Amino acid sequence: NLSTENQNSNDKQEELNKEFENIKEDLNDLKQENEGLKKPMDLPNMDADAEDAKQEMQKASDQLKKNNQNTAKQNQKKAANKMKEMAKKMASEMQGVEMEQLEEDAKSLRQILKNLLTFSFTQESTMKEFRRNGSQSFHFNRLLKDEQKLKNQFKFIDDSLHTLASRQIAIQDVVNKNVGEIHYNIDQSLHHLVENNLGKGISHQQYV
Numbered sequence: 001n002l003s004t005e006n007q008n009s010n011d012k013q014e015e016l017n018k019e020f021e022n023i024k025e026d027l028n029d030l031k032q033e034n035e036g037l038k039k040p041m042d043l044p045n046m047d048a049d050a051e052d053a054k055q056e057m058q059k060a061s062d063q064l065k066k067n068n069q070n071t072a073k074q075n076q077k078k079a080a081n082k083m084k085e086m087a088k089k090m091a092s093e094m095q096g097v098e099m100e101q102l103e104e105d106a107k108s109l110r111q112i113l114k115n116l117l118t119f120s121f122t123q124e125s126t127m128k129e130f131r132r133n134g135s136q137s138f139h140f141n142r143l144l145k146d147e148q149k150l151k152n153q154f155k156f157i158d159d160s161l162h163t164l165a166s167r168q169i170a171i172q173d174v175v176n177k178n179v180g181e182i183h184y185n186i187d188q189s190l191h192h193l194v195e196n197n198l199g200k201g202i203s204h205q206q207y208v
Contacts, residue, residue: 053082127205
């Protein structure tokens with residue numbers, strides 16, 4: 001009957017409004033993700049499509065108020081088709097942006113691994129010098145400064161790792177767990193070395 005038909009059209013209009021808002025949010029996310037790239041891609045401007053869809057929905061809403069069901073349905077159909085076009089364009093562009101982001105993350109990861117290896121070998125070298133020279137060594141204060149430098153150096157690696165992990169969820173738990181343990185053991189190594197407890201200090205350096 002007429003009341004059922006009116007209700008169906010109103011439900012359809014509400015559904016289209018929600019879909020339109022979701023598409024606008026996705027479009028905004030896509031733009032932000034693209035702007036975060038070192039070399040942002042040229043994304044197609046979908047403002048005109050969004051405006052067309054918005055106008056068709058407004059026309060449909062106006063026709064529903066006048067109880068012109070057939071005309072409202074035509075406007076709703078045009079709005080739905082326009083939104084499907086936008087969704088299809090976005091899906092294609094998002095795939096391109098994600099591939100570009102993966103390539104950038106791969107480059108970042110290679111650099112982080114190089115920095116981690118350098119950090120690790122330097123920590124091992126410092127540890128061996130502490131073990132070889134002892135706390136009474138002429139080099140003791142220099143070695144303490146070297147350990148402090150390593151602590152500061154790791155902060156930069158930490159920042160890079162967390163930036164990468166914020167985009168790659170699969171490595172977040174591993175990064176958070178191990179980075180936290182490294183910070184803890186560097187702090188403990190410095191604490192025990194300053195207290196002239198070489199055994200424990202070197203043990204924490206080894207863990208680092």
